[in-house]
Amino acid sequence: MLDIRVRFAPSPTGAPHVGNIRTALFDYLWARHTGGKFILRIEDTDQAREVENGLELILESLRYLGLQWDEGPDVGGAYGPYRQSERLPLYAEHAQQLIAKGAAYYCYCTPERLEQMREAQHARGESTRYDYRCRYLSPEERAAHERAGDPKVVRLAVPREGKTTLRDFIHGDLTIANENVDDQVLLKSDSFPTYHLAVVVDDHLMKISHVMRGDDWVPSFPKHVLVYQAFGWEIPLHGHVPMVTGADKKKLGKRHGSTSVTQFRDDGYLPEAMLNFLVRLGWSYDDKTELFTREQLIEYFTLDKIEHAPAIFDYGKLDWLNGYYIRQLSDDDLAARMLPFFERARLKADRATLRALAPLLKERIKKLTEAVAWSDFLFVDDVEYDPRSLIGKGMDAASALAALRAAQHVLEKYPAFDDEQKIEAELRAASDQLGLKPAPFFGTLRVAVTGKTVSPPLAGSLGLLGREKTLRRIARAVMVLESKQSGDRVTG
RNA sequence: GCCGCAUUCGUCUAGUGGACCAGGACGCCGCCCUCUCAAGGCGGAGACCAGGGGUUCGAAUCCCCUAUGCGGCACCA
Numbered sequence: 001m002l003d004i005r006v007r008f009a010p011s012p013t014g015a016p017h018v019g020n021i022r023t024a025l026f027d028y029l030w031a032r033h034t035g036g037k038f039i040l041r042i043e044d045t046d047q048a049r050e051v052e053n054g055l056e057l058i059l060e061s062l063r064y065l066g067l068q069w070d071e072g073p074d075v076g077g078a079y080g081p082y083r084q085s086e087r088l089p090l091y092a093e094h095a096q097q098l099i100a101k102g103a104a105y106y107c108y109c110t111p112e113r114l115e116q117m118r119e120a121q122h123a124r125g126e127s128t129r130y131d132y133r134c135r136y137l138s139p140e141e142r143a144a145h146e147r148a149g150d151p152k153v154v155r156l157a158v159p160r161e162g163k164t165t166l167r168d169f170i171h172g173d174l175t176i177a178n179e180n181v182d183d184q185v186l187l188k189s190d191s192f193p194t195y196h197l198a199v200v201v202d203d204h205l206m207k208i209s210h211v212m213r214g215d216d217w218v219p220s221f222p223k224h225v226l227v228y229q230a231f232g233w234e235i236p237l238h239g240h241v242p243m244v245t246g247a248d249k250k251k252l253g254k255r256h257g258s259t260s261v262t263q264f265r266d267d268g269y270l271p272e273a274m275l276n277f278l279v280r281l282g283w284s285y286d287d288k289t290e291l292f293t294r295e296q297l298i299e300y301f302t303l304d305k306i307e308h309a310p311a312i313f314d315y316g317k318l319d320w321l322n323g324y325y326i327r328q329l330s331d332d333d334l335a336a337r338m339l340p341f342f343e344r345a346r347l348k349a350d351r352a353t354l355r356a357l358a359p360l361l362k363e364r365i366k367k368l369t370e371a372v373a374w375s376d377f378l379f380v381d382d383v384e385y386d387p388r389s390l391i392g393k394g395m396d397a398a399s400a401l402a403a404l405r406a407a408q409h410v411l412e413k414y415p416a417f418d419d420e421q422k423i424e425a426e427l428r429a430a431s432d433q434l435g436l437k438p439a440p441f442f443g444t445l446r447v448a449v450t451g452k453t454v455s456p457p458l459a460g461s462l463g464l465l466g467r468e469k470t471l472r473r474i475a476r477a478v479m480v481l482e483s484k485q486s487g488d489r490v491t492g
Numbered sequence: 493g494c495c496g497c498a499u500u501c502g503u504c505u506a507g508u509g510g511a512c513c514a515g516g517a518c519g520c521c522g523c524c525c526u527c528u529c530a531a532g533g534c535g536g537a538g539a540c541c542a543g544g545g546g547u548u549c550g551a552a553u554c555c556c557c558u559a560u561g562c563g564g565c566a567c568c569a
Contacts, residue, residue: 442527
Protein backbone atom coordinates (compact mmCIF):
# COMPACT_ATOMS: atom_id res chain seq x y z
CA MET A 1 0.00 0.00 0.00
CA LEU A 2 1.44 3.34 -0.93
CA ASP A 3 2.08 6.03 1.66
CA ILE A 4 -0.37 8.81 1.15
CA ARG A 5 1.35 12.18 1.07
CA VAL A 6 -0.56 15.18 -0.20
CA ARG A 7 0.60 18.72 -0.34
CA PHE A 8 -0.88 22.17 -0.44
CA ALA A 9 1.52 24.38 -2.36
CA PRO A 10 0.44 28.00 -2.43
CA SER A 11 2.58 30.92 -3.44
CA PRO A 12 2.80 33.82 -0.99
CA THR A 13 1.34 36.41 -3.31
CA GLY A 14 -1.52 37.54 -1.10
CA ALA A 15 -4.26 36.31 1.17
CA PRO A 16 -5.29 32.78 0.16
CA HIS A 17 -8.40 32.62 -1.88
CA VAL A 18 -11.37 30.43 -0.97
CA GLY A 19 -10.88 28.47 -4.19
CA ASN A 20 -7.33 27.61 -3.29
CA ILE A 21 -8.20 26.84 0.26
CA ARG A 22 -10.95 24.49 -0.93
CA THR A 23 -8.20 22.52 -2.65
CA ALA A 24 -6.22 22.60 0.58
CA LEU A 25 -9.28 21.23 2.36
CA PHE A 26 -9.50 18.33 -0.07
CA ASP A 27 -5.78 17.69 0.46
CA TYR A 28 -6.18 17.77 4.21
CA LEU A 29 -9.24 15.53 4.24
CA TRP A 30 -7.65 12.98 1.98
CA ALA A 31 -4.55 12.86 4.15
CA ARG A 32 -6.57 12.47 7.32
CA HIS A 33 -8.97 9.99 5.78
CA THR A 34 -6.13 7.75 4.73
CA GLY A 35 -3.90 8.32 7.71
CA GLY A 36 -1.39 9.96 5.39
CA LYS A 37 0.55 13.19 5.63
CA PHE A 38 -0.61 16.70 4.81
CA ILE A 39 2.30 18.83 3.70
CA LEU A 40 2.59 22.56 3.29
CA ARG A 41 5.06 23.78 0.70
CA ILE A 42 5.61 27.40 -0.16
CA GLU A 43 6.09 28.12 -3.84
CA ASP A 44 7.95 31.38 -3.58
CA THR A 45 9.82 31.27 -6.85
CA ASP A 46 8.54 34.55 -8.17
CA GLN A 47 10.30 37.29 -6.29
CA ALA A 48 8.41 39.98 -8.14
CA ARG A 49 4.96 38.88 -7.09
CA GLU A 50 5.76 37.96 -3.53
CA VAL A 51 4.01 39.83 -0.74
CA GLU A 52 5.85 40.55 2.55
CA ASN A 53 3.36 38.89 4.90
CA GLY A 54 2.39 36.28 2.34
CA LEU A 55 3.56 33.32 4.38
CA GLU A 56 1.82 34.60 7.47
CA LEU A 57 -1.47 34.97 5.60
CA ILE A 58 -1.25 31.39 4.40
CA LEU A 59 -0.55 30.01 7.85
CA GLU A 60 -3.32 32.14 9.35
CA SER A 61 -5.87 30.94 6.81
CA LEU A 62 -5.01 27.31 7.39
CA ARG A 63 -5.08 27.71 11.15
CA TYR A 64 -8.43 29.46 11.09
CA LEU A 65 -9.93 26.42 9.40
CA GLY A 66 -7.96 24.03 11.54
CA LEU A 67 -6.17 22.44 8.62
CA GLN A 68 -3.18 21.30 10.58
CA TRP A 69 -0.20 20.34 8.44
CA ASP A 70 2.27 17.64 9.31
CA GLU A 71 5.27 19.01 7.48
CA GLY A 72 5.94 22.57 6.46
CA PRO A 73 8.21 25.59 6.64
CA ASP A 74 7.52 26.25 10.31
CA VAL A 75 7.35 22.69 11.64
CA GLY A 76 9.95 21.12 9.39
CA GLY A 77 9.91 17.48 8.33
CA ALA A 78 12.06 14.87 6.71
CA TYR A 79 11.78 16.29 3.21
CA GLY A 80 12.61 19.94 3.75
CA PRO A 81 13.24 22.66 3.22
CA TYR A 82 9.60 23.43 2.47
CA ARG A 83 10.21 26.78 0.93
CA GLN A 84 11.22 26.60 -2.69
CA SER A 85 13.44 29.65 -2.42
CA GLU A 86 15.60 27.54 -0.11
CA ARG A 87 15.87 24.70 -2.59
CA LEU A 88 17.48 26.55 -5.47
CA PRO A 89 20.53 24.26 -5.84
CA LEU A 90 18.21 21.30 -6.24
CA TYR A 91 16.49 22.86 -9.22
CA ALA A 92 19.72 23.95 -10.86
CA GLU A 93 21.09 20.47 -10.52
CA HIS A 94 17.99 18.86 -11.98
CA ALA A 95 17.83 21.35 -14.82
CA GLN A 96 21.41 20.39 -15.56
CA GLN A 97 20.43 16.74 -15.68
CA LEU A 98 17.68 17.47 -18.15
CA ILE A 99 20.11 19.28 -20.41
CA ALA A 100 22.49 16.36 -20.19
CA LYS A 101 19.68 14.04 -21.21
CA GLY A 102 18.77 16.29 -24.12
CA ALA A 103 15.36 16.97 -22.63
CA ALA A 104 16.10 20.64 -22.09
CA TYR A 105 18.32 23.32 -23.55
CA TYR A 106 19.74 26.74 -22.87
CA CYS A 107 17.95 29.66 -24.40
CA TYR A 108 19.60 33.04 -24.79
CA CYS A 109 16.65 34.97 -26.14
CA THR A 110 16.06 38.30 -24.48
CA PRO A 111 12.69 39.25 -23.03
CA GLU A 112 12.50 42.00 -25.64
CA ARG A 113 12.98 39.54 -28.46
CA LEU A 114 10.34 37.23 -27.05
CA GLU A 115 7.98 40.12 -26.72
CA GLN A 116 8.42 41.05 -30.37
CA MET A 117 8.05 37.46 -31.40
CA ARG A 118 4.72 37.19 -29.62
CA GLU A 119 3.47 40.41 -31.09
CA ALA A 120 4.28 39.20 -34.57
CA GLN A 121 2.60 35.86 -33.92
CA HIS A 122 -0.42 37.58 -32.56
CA ALA A 123 -0.61 39.85 -35.59
CA ARG A 124 -0.54 36.79 -37.81
CA GLY A 125 -3.38 35.24 -35.80
CA GLU A 126 -1.16 32.45 -34.57
CA SER A 127 -1.06 31.20 -31.02
CA THR A 128 1.85 32.65 -29.12
CA ARG A 129 4.67 30.32 -28.21
CA TYR A 130 8.41 30.04 -28.26
CA ASP A 131 9.75 29.76 -31.81
CA TYR A 132 12.49 27.23 -31.06
CA ARG A 133 15.27 29.63 -32.05
CA CYS A 134 17.71 28.46 -29.40
CA ARG A 135 16.68 24.84 -29.50
CA TYR A 136 18.57 24.27 -32.72
CA LEU A 137 21.59 26.51 -32.16
CA SER A 138 24.86 25.20 -33.55
CA PRO A 139 27.66 24.45 -31.08
CA GLU A 140 29.47 27.51 -32.40
CA GLU A 141 26.54 29.82 -31.82
CA ARG A 142 26.07 28.41 -28.38
CA ALA A 143 29.74 28.91 -27.57
CA ALA A 144 29.54 32.48 -28.77
CA HIS A 145 26.69 33.24 -26.43
CA GLU A 146 28.57 31.65 -23.58
CA ARG A 147 31.68 33.63 -24.36
CA ALA A 148 29.66 36.81 -24.40
CA GLY A 149 28.24 35.89 -21.02
CA ASP A 150 24.67 36.31 -22.28
CA PRO A 151 21.95 35.68 -19.73
CA LYS A 152 20.24 32.38 -20.32
CA VAL A 153 17.30 30.29 -19.24
CA VAL A 154 16.68 26.57 -19.46
CA ARG A 155 13.81 25.49 -21.66
CA LEU A 156 12.07 22.16 -21.91
CA ALA A 157 12.56 20.47 -25.28
CA VAL A 158 9.04 19.32 -25.98
CA PRO A 159 8.74 16.60 -28.64
CA ARG A 160 7.35 18.07 -31.85
CA GLU A 161 5.18 15.04 -32.47
CA GLY A 162 3.02 12.62 -30.57
CA LYS A 163 0.78 13.36 -27.67
CA THR A 164 0.92 13.31 -23.92
CA THR A 165 -1.68 11.78 -21.66
CA LEU A 166 -2.26 12.10 -17.96
CA ARG A 167 -4.54 9.82 -16.05
CA ASP A 168 -6.58 12.14 -13.87
CA PHE A 169 -8.57 10.65 -11.02
CA ILE A 170 -11.26 13.26 -11.41
CA HIS A 171 -11.52 13.69 -15.17
CA GLY A 172 -10.24 10.42 -16.50
CA ASP A 173 -7.61 10.51 -19.23
CA LEU A 174 -6.50 13.95 -20.34
CA THR A 175 -4.65 14.17 -23.63
CA ILE A 176 -2.95 17.03 -25.43
CA ALA A 177 -0.97 16.85 -28.68
CA ASN A 178 2.66 17.76 -28.12
CA GLU A 179 2.59 20.17 -31.04
CA ASN A 180 0.38 22.35 -28.87
CA VAL A 181 2.80 22.39 -25.99
CA ASP A 182 5.26 25.23 -25.64
CA ASP A 183 8.96 24.87 -24.92
CA GLN A 184 8.43 26.15 -21.44
CA VAL A 185 11.10 27.91 -19.43
CA LEU A 186 12.11 25.69 -16.52
CA LEU A 187 14.90 27.71 -14.98
CA LYS A 188 14.81 31.48 -15.12
CA SER A 189 17.81 33.70 -15.71
CA ASP A 190 17.78 34.68 -12.04
CA SER A 191 18.38 30.95 -11.37
CA PHE A 192 14.97 30.52 -9.80
CA PRO A 193 12.90 27.68 -11.23
CA THR A 194 9.51 28.20 -12.78
CA TYR A 195 6.54 26.36 -11.37
CA HIS A 196 6.85 23.67 -14.00
CA LEU A 197 10.27 22.50 -12.89
CA ALA A 198 9.81 23.12 -9.19
CA VAL A 199 6.56 21.18 -8.77
CA VAL A 200 7.86 18.13 -10.47
CA VAL A 201 11.17 18.07 -8.67
CA ASP A 202 9.61 18.75 -5.30
CA ASP A 203 6.64 16.45 -5.64
CA HIS A 204 9.04 13.70 -6.54
CA LEU A 205 11.62 14.45 -3.88
CA MET A 206 8.94 14.90 -1.23
CA LYS A 207 7.35 11.63 -2.25
CA ILE A 208 3.97 13.17 -2.92
CA SER A 209 1.42 10.50 -3.77
CA HIS A 210 -1.50 12.66 -4.86
CA VAL A 211 -1.37 15.98 -6.62
CA MET A 212 -4.56 18.02 -6.39
CA ARG A 213 -4.76 21.43 -8.01
CA GLY A 214 -7.24 23.66 -9.79
CA ASP A 215 -8.61 22.94 -13.23
CA ASP A 216 -6.81 26.00 -14.51
CA TRP A 217 -3.65 23.91 -14.44
CA VAL A 218 -4.91 21.35 -16.92
CA PRO A 219 -3.32 22.95 -19.99
CA SER A 220 0.15 22.64 -18.54
CA PHE A 221 0.11 19.03 -17.42
CA PRO A 222 2.03 17.80 -20.50
CA LYS A 223 5.04 19.83 -19.45
CA HIS A 224 5.05 18.12 -16.11
CA VAL A 225 4.48 14.68 -17.52
CA LEU A 226 7.34 15.22 -19.96
CA VAL A 227 9.66 16.25 -17.15
CA TYR A 228 8.70 13.20 -15.10
CA GLN A 229 9.35 11.02 -18.10
CA ALA A 230 12.69 12.65 -18.84
CA PHE A 231 13.82 11.87 -15.32
CA GLY A 232 12.33 8.42 -15.48
CA TRP A 233 10.29 9.14 -12.37
CA GLU A 234 6.97 7.67 -11.47
CA ILE A 235 4.14 10.17 -11.86
CA PRO A 236 2.06 10.78 -8.73
CA LEU A 237 -1.70 10.42 -9.00
CA HIS A 238 -3.18 13.65 -10.31
CA GLY A 239 -6.59 15.21 -9.89
CA HIS A 240 -7.65 18.57 -11.26
CA VAL A 241 -10.40 19.94 -9.07
CA PRO A 242 -13.06 22.13 -10.66
CA MET A 243 -12.93 25.88 -10.27
CA VAL A 244 -14.88 27.92 -7.78
CA THR A 245 -16.53 30.81 -9.55
CA GLY A 246 -18.62 33.89 -8.88
CA ALA A 247 -22.26 34.21 -9.89
CA ASP A 248 -21.11 35.17 -13.38
CA LYS A 249 -19.35 31.82 -13.66
CA LYS A 250 -16.00 33.50 -13.90
CA LYS A 251 -13.04 32.69 -11.73
CA LEU A 252 -13.71 34.13 -8.31
CA GLY A 253 -12.15 37.54 -7.90
CA LYS A 254 -12.33 40.75 -5.92
CA ARG A 255 -15.35 42.01 -7.77
CA HIS A 256 -17.41 39.08 -6.52
CA GLY A 257 -17.20 40.17 -2.89
CA SER A 258 -15.09 38.55 -0.21
CA THR A 259 -12.77 35.93 -1.55
CA SER A 260 -9.93 35.67 0.91
CA VAL A 261 -10.24 33.27 3.77
CA THR A 262 -9.10 35.73 6.38
CA GLN A 263 -11.79 38.13 5.20
CA PHE A 264 -14.47 35.56 5.96
CA ARG A 265 -12.99 35.07 9.39
CA ASP A 266 -13.10 38.81 10.03
CA ASP A 267 -16.66 38.97 8.74
CA GLY A 268 -17.75 36.59 11.47
CA TYR A 269 -17.93 33.24 9.76
CA LEU A 270 -17.28 30.19 11.87
CA PRO A 271 -14.57 27.82 10.72
CA GLU A 272 -16.95 24.89 11.00
CA ALA A 273 -19.37 26.62 8.63
CA MET A 274 -16.62 27.55 6.18
CA LEU A 275 -15.35 24.00 6.19
CA ASN A 276 -18.79 22.53 5.63
CA PHE A 277 -19.60 25.02 2.91
CA LEU A 278 -16.30 24.72 1.06
CA VAL A 279 -16.31 20.96 1.02
CA ARG A 280 -19.77 20.89 -0.56
CA LEU A 281 -18.48 23.00 -3.41
CA GLY A 282 -17.47 20.19 -5.69
CA TRP A 283 -17.94 17.29 -3.34
CA SER A 284 -20.93 15.47 -1.93
CA TYR A 285 -21.47 12.45 0.24
CA ASP A 286 -24.92 11.26 -0.76
CA ASP A 287 -28.30 12.58 -1.87
CA LYS A 288 -29.35 13.88 1.55
CA THR A 289 -26.56 14.94 3.86
CA GLU A 290 -25.65 18.61 3.94
CA LEU A 291 -24.23 19.00 7.42
CA PHE A 292 -20.87 17.51 8.29
CA THR A 293 -18.62 17.77 11.29
CA ARG A 294 -14.90 17.74 10.68
CA GLU A 295 -14.76 14.18 11.97
CA GLN A 296 -17.47 13.05 9.59
CA LEU A 297 -15.73 14.71 6.69
CA ILE A 298 -12.54 12.90 7.51
CA GLU A 299 -14.43 9.66 7.69
CA TYR A 300 -16.51 10.15 4.55
CA PHE A 301 -14.19 12.00 2.20
CA THR A 302 -13.20 10.09 -0.89
CA LEU A 303 -11.76 11.21 -4.20
CA ASP A 304 -14.38 9.54 -6.37
CA LYS A 305 -17.08 11.88 -5.08
CA ILE A 306 -15.35 15.00 -6.35
CA GLU A 307 -17.38 16.83 -8.99
CA HIS A 308 -16.14 17.56 -12.55
CA ALA A 309 -17.83 20.86 -13.19
CA PRO A 310 -17.14 24.30 -11.74
CA ALA A 311 -19.25 25.53 -8.82
CA ILE A 312 -20.58 28.97 -8.09
CA PHE A 313 -19.77 30.31 -4.64
CA ASP A 314 -23.22 30.86 -3.13
CA TYR A 315 -22.88 33.44 -0.39
CA GLY A 316 -26.49 32.91 0.65
CA LYS A 317 -26.02 29.27 1.42
CA LEU A 318 -22.87 30.05 3.35
CA ASP A 319 -24.88 32.44 5.52
CA TRP A 320 -27.46 29.79 6.22
CA LEU A 321 -24.77 27.31 7.23
CA ASN A 322 -23.06 29.86 9.41
CA GLY A 323 -26.35 30.62 11.15
CA TYR A 324 -26.89 26.94 11.67
CA TYR A 325 -23.48 26.46 13.28
CA ILE A 326 -23.96 29.53 15.45
CA ARG A 327 -27.20 28.02 16.76
CA GLN A 328 -25.34 24.83 17.63
CA LEU A 329 -22.79 26.66 19.77
CA SER A 330 -23.01 26.53 23.54
CA ASP A 331 -23.66 29.88 25.20
CA ASP A 332 -20.15 29.98 26.57
CA ASP A 333 -18.66 29.24 23.23
CA LEU A 334 -20.76 31.82 21.41
CA ALA A 335 -19.86 34.44 24.02
CA ALA A 336 -16.18 33.72 23.59
CA ARG A 337 -16.41 33.96 19.84
CA MET A 338 -18.41 37.18 19.90
CA LEU A 339 -16.07 38.97 22.28
CA PRO A 340 -13.44 40.03 19.75
CA PHE A 341 -16.08 41.57 17.54
CA PHE A 342 -17.31 43.78 20.36
CA GLU A 343 -13.76 44.76 21.16
CA ARG A 344 -13.22 45.68 17.57
CA ALA A 345 -16.34 47.86 17.76
CA ARG A 346 -14.89 49.45 20.91
CA LEU A 347 -17.80 48.35 23.07
CA LYS A 348 -17.14 47.36 26.63
CA ALA A 349 -18.85 44.03 26.54
CA ASP A 350 -17.92 41.72 29.38
CA ARG A 351 -17.89 37.99 29.11
CA ALA A 352 -20.73 37.46 31.59
CA THR A 353 -23.11 39.74 29.73
CA LEU A 354 -22.24 38.15 26.41
CA ARG A 355 -22.80 34.75 27.90
CA ALA A 356 -26.30 35.82 29.02
CA LEU A 357 -26.87 37.48 25.67
CA ALA A 358 -25.91 34.40 23.71
CA PRO A 359 -29.23 32.57 23.90
CA LEU A 360 -31.06 35.71 22.79
CA LEU A 361 -28.88 36.25 19.73
CA LYS A 362 -28.16 32.69 18.80
CA GLU A 363 -31.09 32.15 16.51
CA ARG A 364 -31.09 35.65 15.14
CA ILE A 365 -27.63 36.21 13.75
CA LYS A 366 -26.01 34.67 10.73
CA LYS A 367 -22.58 36.13 11.33
CA LEU A 368 -20.75 37.00 14.52
CA THR A 369 -20.36 40.57 13.28
CA GLU A 370 -24.13 41.03 13.43
CA ALA A 371 -24.15 40.50 17.19
CA VAL A 372 -22.84 44.01 17.67
CA ALA A 373 -25.68 45.77 15.89
CA TRP A 374 -28.21 43.65 17.73
CA SER A 375 -26.96 44.40 21.18
CA ASP A 376 -24.95 47.61 21.21
CA PHE A 377 -27.78 49.26 23.19
CA LEU A 378 -26.56 47.27 26.19
CA PHE A 379 -23.13 48.79 26.14
CA VAL A 380 -23.75 52.48 25.58
CA ASP A 381 -24.98 55.15 27.97
CA ASP A 382 -27.94 56.24 25.97
CA VAL A 383 -29.66 55.39 22.72
CA GLU A 384 -30.67 57.58 19.84
CA TYR A 385 -33.80 57.14 17.80
CA ASP A 386 -36.45 58.94 15.83
CA PRO A 387 -39.17 59.91 18.38
CA ARG A 388 -41.83 59.04 15.81
CA SER A 389 -40.84 55.40 16.02
CA LEU A 390 -42.12 55.35 19.62
CA ILE A 391 -45.61 55.49 18.20
CA GLY A 392 -46.40 52.19 16.60
CA LYS A 393 -48.86 51.29 13.94
CA GLY A 394 -52.44 52.01 15.07
CA MET A 395 -51.22 54.08 18.02
CA ASP A 396 -51.14 57.75 18.77
CA ALA A 397 -48.89 59.73 21.07
CA ALA A 398 -51.34 59.36 23.93
CA SER A 399 -51.51 55.58 23.79
CA ALA A 400 -47.75 55.30 23.43
CA LEU A 401 -47.36 57.50 26.45
CA ALA A 402 -49.84 55.42 28.37
CA ALA A 403 -47.95 52.28 27.44
CA LEU A 404 -44.68 53.69 28.70
CA ARG A 405 -46.21 54.88 31.96
CA ALA A 406 -47.80 51.52 32.53
CA ALA A 407 -44.46 49.84 31.90
CA GLN A 408 -42.86 52.27 34.30
CA HIS A 409 -45.31 51.31 37.00
CA VAL A 410 -44.69 47.65 36.54
CA LEU A 411 -40.92 47.87 36.36
CA GLU A 412 -40.43 50.27 39.23
CA LYS A 413 -41.75 47.66 41.62
CA TYR A 414 -38.90 45.30 40.84
CA PRO A 415 -35.62 45.89 42.62
CA ALA A 416 -33.97 43.64 40.05
CA PHE A 417 -35.04 42.38 36.66
CA ASP A 418 -34.07 38.78 37.17
CA ASP A 419 -37.49 37.14 36.92
CA GLU A 420 -38.06 37.74 33.25
CA GLN A 421 -41.09 35.51 32.98
CA LYS A 422 -42.90 37.30 35.73
CA ILE A 423 -42.03 40.71 34.34
CA GLU A 424 -43.18 39.73 30.91
CA ALA A 425 -46.48 38.44 32.29
CA GLU A 426 -47.07 41.64 34.17
CA LEU A 427 -46.24 43.82 31.20
CA ARG A 428 -48.64 41.81 29.16
CA ALA A 429 -51.35 42.29 31.73
CA ALA A 430 -50.67 46.02 31.78
CA SER A 431 -50.92 46.13 28.03
CA ASP A 432 -54.18 44.28 28.22
CA GLN A 433 -55.59 46.72 30.75
CA LEU A 434 -54.85 49.58 28.41
CA GLY A 435 -56.70 47.77 25.71
CA LEU A 436 -53.50 47.54 23.65
CA LYS A 437 -52.34 44.51 21.75
CA PRO A 438 -48.95 43.22 22.86
CA ALA A 439 -47.30 44.15 19.58
CA PRO A 440 -47.70 47.94 19.78
CA PHE A 441 -47.19 47.95 23.54
CA PHE A 442 -43.91 46.08 23.40
CA GLY A 443 -42.97 47.97 20.28
CA THR A 444 -43.06 51.31 22.05
CA LEU A 445 -41.17 49.95 24.99
CA ARG A 446 -38.64 48.39 22.65
CA VAL A 447 -37.81 51.65 20.95
CA ALA A 448 -37.65 53.51 24.25
CA VAL A 449 -35.21 51.03 25.74
CA THR A 450 -33.17 49.75 22.79
CA GLY A 451 -33.59 52.56 20.31
CA LYS A 452 -34.48 49.96 17.70
CA THR A 453 -37.64 48.65 16.13
CA VAL A 454 -36.08 45.22 15.99
CA SER A 455 -34.35 43.74 19.00
CA PRO A 456 -33.90 40.55 20.97
CA PRO A 457 -36.96 39.55 23.07
CA LEU A 458 -37.77 42.43 25.37
CA ALA A 459 -37.98 40.88 28.79
CA GLY A 460 -34.57 39.30 28.32
CA SER A 461 -33.16 42.54 27.01
CA LEU A 462 -34.40 44.48 30.03
CA GLY A 463 -32.86 41.91 32.30
CA LEU A 464 -29.51 42.45 30.64
CA LEU A 465 -29.79 46.21 30.53
CA GLY A 466 -30.63 46.44 34.21
CA ARG A 467 -33.12 48.40 36.19
CA GLU A 468 -31.36 51.70 36.31
CA LYS A 469 -30.69 52.18 32.62
CA THR A 470 -34.04 50.76 31.67
CA LEU A 471 -36.03 53.13 33.82
CA ARG A 472 -33.91 56.06 32.83
CA ARG A 473 -34.53 55.39 29.16
CA ILE A 474 -38.24 54.93 29.67
CA ALA A 475 -38.41 58.17 31.60
CA ARG A 476 -36.65 59.94 28.82
CA ALA A 477 -39.04 58.52 26.25
CA VAL A 478 -41.94 59.69 28.40
CA MET A 479 -40.53 63.18 28.36
CA VAL A 480 -40.04 63.06 24.64
CA LEU A 481 -43.65 62.07 24.12
CA GLU A 482 -44.95 64.63 26.60
CA SER A 483 -43.18 67.48 24.92
CA LYS A 484 -44.31 66.20 21.57
CA GLN A 485 -47.89 66.17 22.78
CA SER A 486 -47.80 69.67 24.22
CA GLY A 487 -45.95 70.82 21.13
CA ASP A 488 -48.69 69.33 19.02
CA ARG A 489 -51.30 71.21 21.02
CA VAL A 490 -49.47 74.49 20.67
CA THR A 491 -48.94 74.22 16.97
CA GLY A 492 -52.17 72.38 16.31
C1' G B 493 -7.19 32.54 -33.08
C1' C B 494 -5.27 27.78 -31.09
C1' C B 495 -5.70 24.04 -27.25
C1' G B 496 -8.39 21.96 -23.25
C1' C B 497 -12.36 21.24 -19.72
C1' A B 498 -17.43 21.40 -18.56
C1' U B 499 -23.02 21.16 -19.34
C1' U B 500 -29.37 17.78 -13.99
C1' C B 501 -34.35 23.04 -10.51
C1' G B 502 -31.94 30.41 -9.79
C1' U B 503 -27.64 28.02 -6.75
C1' C B 504 -24.93 23.57 -4.41
C1' U B 505 -25.86 18.70 -5.65
C1' A B 506 -28.01 12.98 -5.81
C1' G B 507 -28.10 9.98 -9.93
C1' U B 508 -22.95 5.31 -13.19
C1' G B 509 -29.15 1.41 -18.46
C1' G B 510 -35.02 -0.20 -15.81
C1' A B 511 -36.38 1.31 -8.39
C1' C B 512 -36.60 8.78 -11.74
C1' C B 513 -43.24 11.37 -15.21
C1' A B 514 -35.50 12.91 -11.57
C1' G B 515 -34.30 12.96 -4.83
C1' G B 516 -32.09 16.46 -1.01
C1' A B 517 -30.31 21.38 0.55
C1' C B 518 -30.02 26.94 0.08
C1' G B 519 -33.10 30.66 -1.77
C1' C B 520 -38.30 31.90 -3.00
C1' C B 521 -43.91 31.68 -1.95
C1' G B 522 -47.99 30.37 1.55
C1' C B 523 -49.79 28.76 6.36
C1' C B 524 -48.86 27.86 11.70
C1' C B 525 -46.22 29.71 16.04
C1' U B 526 -45.27 34.78 17.69
C1' C B 527 -43.94 41.43 21.64
C1' U B 528 -40.28 42.95 16.80
C1' C B 529 -36.75 40.06 14.16
C1' A B 530 -35.39 35.37 13.84
C1' A B 531 -35.51 30.22 14.77
C1' G B 532 -38.90 26.14 14.28
C1' G B 533 -43.12 23.20 12.05
C1' C B 534 -46.12 22.16 7.75
C1' G B 535 -47.11 22.80 2.58
C1' G B 536 -45.93 24.72 -2.44
C1' A B 537 -43.79 26.52 -6.98
C1' G B 538 -39.23 25.39 -9.40
C1' A B 539 -35.10 20.78 -14.06
C1' C B 540 -38.98 18.62 -20.98
C1' C B 541 -31.60 16.09 -17.30
C1' A B 542 -27.83 22.22 -23.10
C1' G B 543 -29.72 20.79 -28.35
C1' G B 544 -29.70 17.08 -32.24
C1' G B 545 -28.67 12.33 -33.86
C1' G B 546 -27.66 7.31 -32.75
C1' U B 547 -26.95 2.31 -29.61
C1' U B 548 -30.71 -0.51 -26.71
C1' C B 549 -36.75 -3.85 -25.39
C1' G B 550 -35.45 0.51 -22.34
C1' A B 551 -31.00 6.36 -21.44
C1' A B 552 -30.10 11.90 -17.26
C1' U B 553 -26.95 7.57 -17.39
C1' C B 554 -23.19 4.62 -23.46
C1' C B 555 -21.39 6.79 -28.59
C1' C B 556 -21.18 10.91 -32.27
C1' C B 557 -22.10 15.93 -33.78
C1' U B 558 -23.45 20.93 -32.57
C1' A B 559 -24.11 24.96 -29.21
C1' U B 560 -22.89 27.61 -25.07
C1' G B 561 -19.85 28.68 -20.92
C1' C B 562 -15.32 28.58 -18.61
C1' G B 563 -10.02 27.88 -18.42
C1' G B 564 -5.02 28.16 -20.54
C1' C B 565 -1.74 30.07 -24.35
C1' A B 566 4.71 34.54 -19.47
C1' C B 567 11.96 34.13 -17.52
C1' C B 568 3.33 34.14 -12.86
C1' A B 569 1.78 30.56 -9.94
